[in-house]
Amino acid sequence: MASIIPNEKIEQVRIASDIVDVVSGYLTLKKQGQNFFGICPFHQEKTPSFSVNPAMQIFHCFGCGAGGNVFTFIMRIEGVTFPESVKLLAQAAGIVLPEEEENIEALHEKEALFFANKFAATHFLENLTSSPQAEKARSYLANRGITAEMYEQYGIGYALAGWDNLIKTAREHSINPARLFKAGLVLENKEGGFYDRFRDRVTFAVYNLSGQIVAFGARRLVDDDSPKYINSPETDIYQKRFTLYGLYWGREHIRKAEEVVIVEGYTDLISLSQAGLKNVVATSGTALTEEHVRLLKRYTPNAILLYDSDSAGAAAAIRGADLLLENGMEVRIAQLPPNQDPDEFARQKGEPAIRSMLSQAMPLIEFKIKSLEEKGLLRTAAQRADSTRNLLSSISKIKDHIQRSFIVRDLADRLHVDEAVMWSEIRKYDKQNRLVVKREDSNFPKDLEKYFETRRGSAELGLLEYMLLSPHDAHKIFQNVSADDLKHGEIRHLFKQVQSDLDILPEQDMLIYLSTIKEPLIAQRLSQTFTQRHKNSLSWKFAVDCIKSLQLSVVDEEIETVRNTLRGNRDPALESEDMTKKLLTLYDRRKRVQKGEFITEN
Ligand SMILES: [Zn+2]
Known part of the structure; x- marks a missing residue:
């Protein structure tokens, strides 16, 4: 359920989240004069044109025009909504939001699950690095080009053979096996006791987008009749249909490459990553879901499927590709030489061969x-x-x-x-x-961007810009424009805010309004205004043009309504005389608006 975060909490989070600190978590910033500069995470570039202004608490890219406040930065880079961005920043700042206060118990439950998984990962890693019994696991991995230095980096481990190795270690650390059970790490036997779920298997930790371990995939080492791979069951912190292996590591690379490569297996992803291809995710044994596709679309609209070259691989690729296509993504299918998997190919042929193979990927239809x-x-x-x-x-x-x-x-x-x-x-x-x-x-940003190009949209935005840059003259705007004339909800809201602060406006720091904007595109336009224009640099004539455009839009919309009524009228005698009169009055009004007769200047 969506919850509304109170404004004072948002304000508290905003104050606690310094934009330089927050942005520094994603890219390297260097101080130059008053501002900080870095390589823009939103477009490809070699020289830094991404600037962060600590005084204004805004960012702006001179290369691609991206810009906004600390919330919209998080929204854009994490691909989340406004409330989610507040939550992420609150979490980082140690601020507890009300919704969480109520669910503090649920929060503890989740923390316990994360803890259990982290504990298990440490145990599995220790086994893999130092247990004599892990020799076959180490050689299995070595055969796949996975060396000891990579174990920790990719969260790889080994679950020992036997029924209770994890449970025993947990007891030594005073961890109740019931906690491991909730995390799906152990199973319950008929006597009500527990036994390890993963036994004699290489384990791969699965991370969420915050870098926490939510589950494990585990591969068998002996060729028996058990499944080749088994996974953690779904828990409160792990839902298969929302989780893509490797997205945590790969998302920034995906965004930059403007393309995601989708593979099936854990080791496919690891080998490709080692070979230098980082914009990869793995479905890790489950079929691609709609939720996966929506998740990927946050980062790029372009996908390449790189599945095994056998017929099962091809069939799975086609199913996944249809789903991607249906959800508006561009899909191509890469083809490996016969009897090869991506893992093998990456290790044997290296990066140039991978890139050349991917560049020859076929559009789905051709492939079909x-x-x-x-x-x-x-x-x-x-x-x-x-x-x-x-x-x-x-x-x-x-x-x-x-x-x-x-x-x-x-x-x-x-x-x-x-x-x-x-x-x-x-x-x-x-x-x-x-x-x-x-x-x-109808989704952001396509439509809104178009809206701001219309007469009405650009006038609404222009008036807002004028007010924020010329607070001394803001009262003149309110004499001519009522907030209710504005169509865009957030602009209307900002208008009302400024209007209610009218008395204190001359002393007010106008950036305060910018910092509360929830709509990324508006935040971007206004941060651009503040970065590139000086206070009072917009002329009153600019404001007058905006007012006039808005008044014209209002009249034109009324004219359109009357015309539609006339057109829809089945009985021409009925009321049409009144309507025609009204239309003539509106035409007259339109002329006078054009002459600027309805604009007050004091
Ligand atoms: Zn940029």
Whole structure:
């Protein structure tokens, strides 16, 4: 459930979170004059153009225009919402938010789970590094290019053979096995006692986005009939559908590379990472979920699937690819030489070969056609018709219409199907897809960005800029504009805030308003204003133009409403005379607005 964090708590968090400290957690900052500079985490660059202003508590990138306050920095870099950014910063500052106060017990429960996992990880690591029984684990890992220096870095360990090694060690540390049970590390036997879940297996710690261990994956070392991999069960801190192995390490690289490589196994990811490819996540045995895709989309819209070259790998890749495509991501499928997995390939061929293989990754549709051809499913006319229908559902999900039409033409040629028939099929799918597309398009930032380019949107933003830079003149704005004329919720809210502070405005530090903005795009625009413009540098004429644009928008919207009513009127005699009169009055008003007759200047 979403909870509302009280303003005074937000203020408390804001004060406790110095922007230089917070940003320094993500990149290296160097002091230059009053400001700090670093390499921008939001675009690719070699010379630092990302600036942090400690006095104003804002950041601004001169390269890509990114900017905002400490909250919007966290929102953008962590890909979280405003309340989540407050929570993250509160956590770092040791401030307990009210929602958590109520759930302090639940919080302790979670802490206990994190603790149990961390304890187990330490135990497994100790086994792997120093137990004589771990020799086969060490040689298994060494065969995969995983050396002792990498154990700790990747959270690798070894669970000893036997039923109660973890339990015994826990007892030595006065840890109740019941705590291990809650974390899924041990299982309950019929007598009500416990035994270790992971036995004689290499363990891989799974981290959440805060770098805490939430689960383990464990690989068997002997070829018996037990599953090759087993995982921790789901707990309060671990839900498979939300967790991607390696995202904690890889997310910054994914953002910078503007691409994510998705693999299946733990060792695939580790080998690729060792070879120098860091923008990788692993599904670690579970199928890709919608939640995974949404998580990835925070960082990049482009994905490459790199699965085993066997047919099971190809089938899994296609399933995952469809899901990515449906959720609006660009998907390509990389192909390994026959009988190889990414792990092996990375170790044997090294980074240049990996990059070249990835650069040849095929768009999903091409990949599908190729596998149908290979399976001999495109020979007869009936087969081709079936396959075409199958492919069209994927094609209809491609958002780039130019790319789409190329594919359709190519497909028509290759499968000897009439292009027109294909298009009429695609249109059917289009109708089904439209709802999904609409919902996505209304998301930040696309629409808001467009809104600020409209007459009304740019006027609203402009008025806000003017007020913040010229607090002495803010009262003149309020004589001409009522907050209720403003459409954007947060701008309206800021307007009201400034208006209620009107008496103290001349002494007020206007940055205080900037620091409370929740909408990243507004924070970005305004931090740009404060960074690049001086106080009082916007002219009154600028404000007048904004007021006029806003007044015109209001009149035009009224005119539009009346016109619509007239159009929708079935009985022309009814009331249409009144409406026409009203329309004429509005036209007249519009002319006078244009002349500036409704603008007061004192
Ligand atoms: Zn930048």
